[in-house]
Amino acid sequence: MEWNVKLLLEDFSCLYGEKQSDLLSPCIYSIVDREFYARFHFKEGTKLLKEFLEDKDDQNALIMLVLHKDQDESSEFYLRRRQAKAHMVACMQSLxxxxxxxxxxxYFATGQNRDKKTCLESKKVLMFSVQKALELDPTKAEIEGLLKQLTxxxxxxxxxxxVNHSKHRRIIGTPFSVSMIEDADQPPYGLQLEAFEYEGRTHSSKWLEPFLEREYKRQADLxxxxxxxLNRxxxxxxxxxxL
Structure with a gap:
C-alpha cells in the first residue's frame, strides 16, 4: 500500500487554495526525503561492516578482531565501525x-492553521499540540489514534x-559485540547500543540493526x-x- 500524495494535494488545493497548498506540499515531500535518508544511511552503515566481515563470520575470528590481535586489521575495523556508526546515528536522527x-x-492538512482555536506559532507546531487540536473534532479521531500509535x-x-541524549549530552556508544548465546531472535554479532539513562528513564543495551529495521518499518506503515x-x-x- 502506498500513500497517494498527489491526490491529497489536489483535493487540498481545491479546498483551501494554492497558498495553503504551498504550506503543505514541502512538508509532505520532506517526509518522503526523510524516509529515503533513513533507508540510505541504514543500508550504507550495514554494508560497511558486512563487506569487511565477509570472510570473518566464525566466532573465533570475530573475537580475535575485537581483541585487536592484528593491529593493521584492527585499525581498518575501527575506521569501518566509526563510518558505520555515523550512518546509523544519521538514520536514527532522520527517523x-x-x-x-x-x-x-x-497541522496544515486538517486546517489547524486556519482556525483561531488551533492556530499556532511555527515553533509550537509539535506532535503533542497537533494531537490535542485533533481531539476537538470527532471526524479526526482516527487520525489522532494513529498518531498516538506512532508516538x-x-x-x-x-x-x-x-536521539535527544546524543544531541544534547553525548552520543550513545555502539561497541561491536559478539554474542556467546545461540538465539534465533538476536544477531550473532554486530553493533550494540549501550545502556543509558535519559530524563529518569533507564534503557538497557540493544542490538542496533534489528531495532532500526523494526522501527523504520513500523513508522513507514503508520x-x-x-x-x-488524511486523504479521506x-x-x-x-x-x-x-454541495
Whole structure:
C-alpha cells in the first residue's frame, strides 16, 4: 500500500487554495526525503561492516578482531565501525525527525492553521499540540489514534530518548559485540547500543540493526495509514464544500 500524495494535494488545493497548498506540499515531500535518508544511511552503515566481515563470520575470528590481535586489521575495523556508526546515528536522527515533520503535515492538512482555536506559532507546531487540536473534532479521531500509535510505542520512546541524549549530552556508544548465546531472535554479532539513562528513564543495551529495521518499518506503515486517513478526511471535506 502506498500513500497517494498527489491526490491529497489536489483535493487540498481545491479546498483551501494554492497558498495553503504551498504550506503543505514541502512538508509532505520532506517526509518522503526523510524516509529515503533513513533507508540510505541504514543500508550504507550495514554494508560497511558486512563487506569487511565477509570472510570473518566464525566466532573465533570475530573475537580475535575485537581483541585487536592484528593491529593493521584492527585499525581498518575501527575506521569501518566509526563510518558505520555515523550512518546509523544519521538514520536514527532522520527517523526521529519524521514525527516532527508529520506533525506539520497533519497541522496544515486538517486546517489547524486556519482556525483561531488551533492556530499556532511555527515553533509550537509539535506532535503533542497537533494531537490535542485533533481531539476537538470527532471526524479526526482516527487520525489522532494513529498518531498516538506512532508516538506512544516503546520503540519510538526509546528512539526519542537516544536521539535527544546524543544531541544534547553525548552520543550513545555502539561497541561491536559478539554474542556467546545461540538465539534465533538476536544477531550473532554486530553493533550494540549501550545502556543509558535519559530524563529518569533507564534503557538497557540493544542490538542496533534489528531495532532500526523494526522501527523504520513500523513508522513507514503508520505514516502510510495516517496519509490515507488524511486523504479521506480532505476528500470528504471537499465533497461537503462542493454541495
Amino acid at each position: 526521529h525527525a519524521l514525527s516532527d515533520t508529520l506533525a506539520h503535515v497533519v 506512544e510505542h516503546i520503540d519510538y520512546r526509546y528512539l526519542a530518548d537516544i 505514516i502510510i495509514q495516517i496519509g490515507e486517513k 478526511w480532505v476528500k470528504n471535506k471537499r465533497t461537503i464544500a462542493d
